Amino acid sequence: MKNIILFSFILLMMTFSVANAQTELKPLKVGNVTISYNQEGAANNSCILDINTTDNNGNGSGSAKSASAAIPYIQKLCKCVLTPNQVLYVYMLAREEAPDWAKRNAGVKSF
Numbered sequence: 424m425k426n427i428i429l430f431s432f433i434l435l436m437m438t439f440s441v442a443n444a445q446t447e448l449k450p451l452k453v454g455n456v457t458i459s460y461n462q463e464g465a466a467n468n469s470c471i472l473d474i475n476t477t478d479n480n481g482n483g484s485g486s487a488k489s490a491s492a493a494i495p496y497i498q499k500l501c502k503c504v505l506t507p508n509q510v511l512y513v514y515m516l517a518r519e520e521a522p523d524w525a526k527r528n529a530g531v532k533s534f
Contacts, residue, residue, distance in 0.1 A: 451512050454501035458493065460516050461486060471517050476500050490517040 450459035455477045464470040470486030472493045483500050487493035490513045497513070498504055505513070507529035514521040526533070 448512075448516055451509065451516060453497060453505065453509060454503055456497055456501045458497060458513060458516060460518070465518070472513070474500065487517075490514040490519050491522075493517070 448460065450457050452458075457475045457477075459473045459475075461471055461473045464473075464486060470488050472487045472490065473484075474487060474493060474497060475484040478500075485496070487496060494505060494510060494513055507525065510525050511521050511529050511531075514525060
């Protein structure tokens with residue numbers, strides 16, 4: 424049973440990866456912070472993630488060149504800790520391979 428659930432999760436992740444290559448992912452909203460992919464910035468090899476906050480009239484909003492740079496900034500703005508699945512989603516938004524520690528924290532098993 425455990426293997427069936429794991430296999431289903433892997434298939435879902437593979438499907439999501441294929442869908443990601445074909446369509447734009449929806450922005451991630453965490454508290455007062457919204458994170459989205461920056462198509463133009465990615466094309467220019469600059470900032471690939473836009474980080475916007477609704478507090479302080481947008482003060483603190485900005486961009487990041489990588490998911491690993493964005494995560495601490497997002498947590499600072501929302502005054503929260505991202506869940507393991509939110510961390511994986513930030514990497515997916517940035518179109519980067521998530522590091523092993525992030526996959527382990529989210530319970531993703533590798534074969």
